[in-house]
Amino acid sequence: MTEILDFQGMPASSPARIHTVRDAVFDLMRRFGLGTVFANPGSTELPMFRDFPMSFRYVLGLQEATVVGMADGYAQATRNAALVNLHSAAGVGNAMGNIFTAYRNRTPLVIVAGQQARAILPFEPFLCSSRAAELPRPYVKWSIEPARAQDVPQAIARAYYIAMMPPCGPVLVSVPVDDWDQPAAPVAPRLVSVAVRAQPSIIDRIGAMLDASERPAIVVGAAVDRDNAWDDIVALAQRHNARVWAAPMSGRCSFPEDHRLFAGFLPAMRESIVSRLAGHDLILVAGAPAFAYHVEGAGPHVPEGAALCQLTEDPDTAAWTPVGVTAVGSLRLSLRDLLARPAPAVARRLPPARQPTPRAAADMPMSTAFVLQTLAELRRPDDIVVEEAPSARPVMQACLPHVRSETFYTMDSGGLGYGMPAAVGVALGKPGRRVIALIGDGSSMYSPQALWSARQLNLPITFLILNNRRYAALQDFAPVFGFAKDDVIEGTELPGLDFPALAAGMGCKGLRVEDPRRLRDALADALDSGEPRLVEVRVA
Known part of the structure; x- marks a missing residue:
């Protein structure tokens, strides 16, 4: 991510203006460039957002995994940490799959989690996180519940620096609900060099x-x-x-x-x-x-x-x-x-070139190769693909080449539920760019709430659902573990999912394509619409 975090040219905080923990944290957020907050609200987080600055943006996710996935995509797209607000133990638990993915993706996230009031923590109150700093480990770089309310701003500053230091990653600060109104001194951002040169x-x-x-x-x-x-x-x-x-x-x-x-x-x-x-x-x-x-x-x-x-x-x-x-x-x-070393005196011969993939036929039902080759013909070079279609990935690698930096994102973790919300975050972080969320039918069920966020923000995302009506990756992988080719694999069939109806329920336009003659026009219309659209394609 960023090589140098240089805040020396920013205006100094005014001690007269900063009276509370909330004031000091908002000031840090502003000067760290964390004015976009990805969150799903809970009772223990409400005091954080009193007098929320009008210049800040609150991005609502309808489930915590969606919140973290959106923040991950945004942080990668902007090359700066993203601020995430989660609800105590339950919210962090819901988010853990995508926190794990952010850890594997090396994505800098500053997660602020709510906590019950300090005065009642000894009594294990409802909605408390009894081991808040331990809960997200080992998949955060650092986590803490500060000993005093006055320590919260400094903890968040430290969390930001740790998140941004290579290898980047998520961090978590647990903040009791009654800390936000406590008095606190301002924390001045520092010049921190994070570029490490190899020996x-x-x-x-x-x-x-x-x-x-x-x-x-x-x-x-x-x-x-x-x-x-x-x-x-x-x-x-x-x-x-x-x-x-x-x-x-x-x-x-x-x-x-x-x-x-x-x-x-x-x-x-x-x-x-x-x-x-x-x-x-x-x-x-x-x-x-x-x-x-x-x-x-x-x-x-x-x-x-x-x-x-x-x-x-x-x-x-x-x-x-x-x-x-x-x-x-x-x-x-x-x-x-x-x-910087001198070039070799004698140039090597070029190695053999990679063989091109043959054009797929317009069969019915369509092959995944035909769908992705059609998409490749329609896509602009600077369009961004966010992918979570594990069984289609080898076909994508053959048929949908990515040719520019920062035009492809997927999860390093293998955990599902990242792709759809990450597409929302990437679109927010790269305004004006078209984003294509290439998602499998099984993967789409993990964080479909991202469709609602995309619609509310009116982002130019085409959600392309490759529907083969099964967990194909598991079926394809089964022979590695001793299954015969024709064995029934329990729990891998996915009949009866209606993706246009799901999109409509979230406020998005959607359609299903089964005829290869309709595919090109359907994709072109969605890509050019400038709004979130879902296109479900039935594939063999």
């Missing part, structure tokens, strides 16, 4: 290995796009004529997928990763784990005869990487340090 000797070693390699490969992860290093990774790949793979389960697009050097997507299986990287003598993993696995595997982590190098902003990821050399620091700075 030069390690960068030199990785650079020398890259120069000496005959057949290098680069594996890119979400941190490349998060750290604004898109142009740098493209320049490094072109300098070395290195094939570029997308890391398993990456939540961002970090390399143009129509580029001559782009090789494809690595699966989250050890043996398959080794097979696809076979023939390379050096593998440089940039901004990703090495590697994210989904199922148990065996054997080496890299092909025989290949060396592994890694650039990561995350010390924990560096610590469990099983082999190779790792440099910990900003991805952008590490890549620029590699690019």
